[in-house]
Amino acid sequence: MFxxxxxxGEEATKRIAAALPAVEAETGTTLWLVLRSNADADRIFLVDLFDSEASLNAHMSGSAAAQIFATVPELLAADPELHPSAxxxxxxxx
Incomplete structure (x- = not known):
């Protein structure tokens, strides 16, 4: 969660969503959603699913994550919260 x-929130959402082309090139990322809260426009959720732990690791060290972490943090009120889930x-x- 961002x-x-x-x-x-709108600008942060645009910058996160701009990573979509890099995500589309990832064969192991099976779902990738950028959601912006209707209740709080400054709260953004990134939901992603992977076909394996290796795909998750590749994604987190790949160009999409690098792009997000290079362009979004200056717009954030706090560090992103990552919640690995099943x-x-x-x-x-x-």
Whole structure:
């Protein structure tokens, strides 16, 4: 989760979303979503899924993560919160 400085949520969201082309080139990233809260426009969620631990590690050391961590931190009120998680249940996309 990213908490932008007051009023910087839109710009932070744009900078995070700009990494999409790099993510699209990652074969092991099976889902990548950038969500901006309707309740708090300065709160951004990045949800991603990987087909393996190796793919997660490749993503975190790859160009998408590098781009985000090079362009977004100056807009943030706090360090990003990372919450590695396991999928417990899901509904496939239509």
């Amino acid at each position: 908490k932008a400085k007051p009023g910087m 999928v417990i249940a899901s509904k496939p996309a239509a």
